[in-house]
Amino acid sequence: GENVEQHPSTLSVQEGDSAVIKCTYSDSASNYFPWYKQELGKRPQLIIDIRSNVGEKKDQRIAVTLNKTAKHFSLHITETQPEDSAVYFCAASLGWSNYQLIWGAGTKLIIKP
Amino acid sequence: ETGVTQTPRHLVMGMTNKKSLKCEQHLGHNAMYWYKQSAKKPLELMFVYSLEERVENNSVPSRFSPECPNSSHLFLHLHTLQPEDSALYLCASGLAGSNEQFFGPGTRLTVL
Numbered sequence: 001g002e003n004v005e006q007h008p009s010t011l012s013v014q015e016g017d018s019a020v021i022k023c024t025y026s027d028s029a030s031n032y033f034p035w036y037k038q039e040l041g042k043r044p045q046l047i048i049d050i051r052s053n054v055g056e057k058k059d060q061r062i063a064v065t066l067n068k069t070a071k072h073f074s075l076h077i078t079e080t081q082p083e084d085s086a087v088y089f090c091a092a093s094l095g096w097s098n099y100q101l102i103w104g105a106g107t108k109l110i111i112k113p
Numbered sequence: 114e115t116g117v118t119q120t121p122r123h124l125v126m127g128m129t130n131k132k133s134l135k136c137e138q139h140l141g142h143n144a145m146y147w148y149k150q151s152a153k154k155p156l157e158l159m160f161v162y163s164l165e166e167r168v169e170n171n172s173v174p175s176r177f178s179p180e181c182p183n184s185s186h187l188f189l190h191l192h193t194l195q196p197e198d199s200a201l202y203l204c205a206s207g208l209a210g211s212n213e214q215f216f217g218p219g220t221r222l223t224v225l
Contacts, residue, residue, distance in 0.1 A: 004155070009153070032212040034212070034213065034214075036216075042218070043117075043203065043216040043217060043218045043219060044156075044203070044216045045216070046213060046214075046215075049213065089155075089156065093212045097168075098209055098210045098211075098212065099144045099161065099163045099207060099208075099209045099210070099211075099212060100158065100161060100168070100212075101158075101212060101214065103155040103156040103158075104155060105153065105154060105155045106153070106155070
C-alpha cells in the first residue's frame with residue numbers, strides 16, 4: 001500500500017538554530033501535504049500545508065518545500081524556540097481520495113536551551 | 114472546549130467490558146475519522162465516515178465497531194478488548210474535498 005516515510009525520528013537542536021524534517025511519499029497522485037504539531041498530552045494541530053501546484057510555502061519561522069519529481073517534502077523551522085519542542089507529523093493525501101491522509105511516523109523535536 | 118470534543122478523556126477497562134467512546138464536532142464538517150495513536154508509530158486510520166460513505170481499515174479487529182448517527186457525532190464501541198489495544202484514540206473531522214483534518218483531544222484507553 002501507499003506510505004509516507006519520515007526522518008529523523010528524533011531531532012535535537014540548539015535553541016536559535018534551524019531544524020529540518022523530511023518526508024518521502026509513494027503515491028504519485030498525492031496532491032496535499034500537511035504538517036501537524038503535537039505537543040505533549042495535546043491534540044495534533046495543523047501548522048502548515050502545501051498543495052502540489054506550489055513548490056514552497058512560508059509562514060513566519062516555518063516553511064515547507066515540495067519536490068514532486070522526487071516525491072519528497074520538508075519542514076523547515078528557523079530560529080527555534082523552546083515552544084517548538086513537540087512531535088511533528090507529515091502526511092500526504094491518498095491520491096484517489098479527497099479526504100484521506102497517509103501519515104508519517106513522527107519526529108520528536110527537542111530544543112536545547 | 115469548542116471544535117472537536119471527545120469523551121471520556123481517560124478510560125480504563127477490563128478485557129470483558131463493553132464501553133463506547135464519543136466524538137462531537139461543531140465545525141459544520143461532513144467527514145469524521147477515528148485514529149489509533151500508539152507510541153512511535155504512524156497514526157493508524159481506523160474508520161472514516163464521509164458524506165454517505167464509510168471506509169474502514171481492514172486490519173482493524175471486529176472488537177471495534179463505529180457508529181455515525183449524523184455528521185456531528187461519531188462513536189466507537191469497544192468490546193472484549195486486548196491489552197495491545199491500549200493507546201490514544203483520536204477523533205478528527207474535516208470537509209470532504211479539503212483533506213484538512215481537525216483533531217479532538219483524544220481518549221487515553223488502558224486495557225487491563
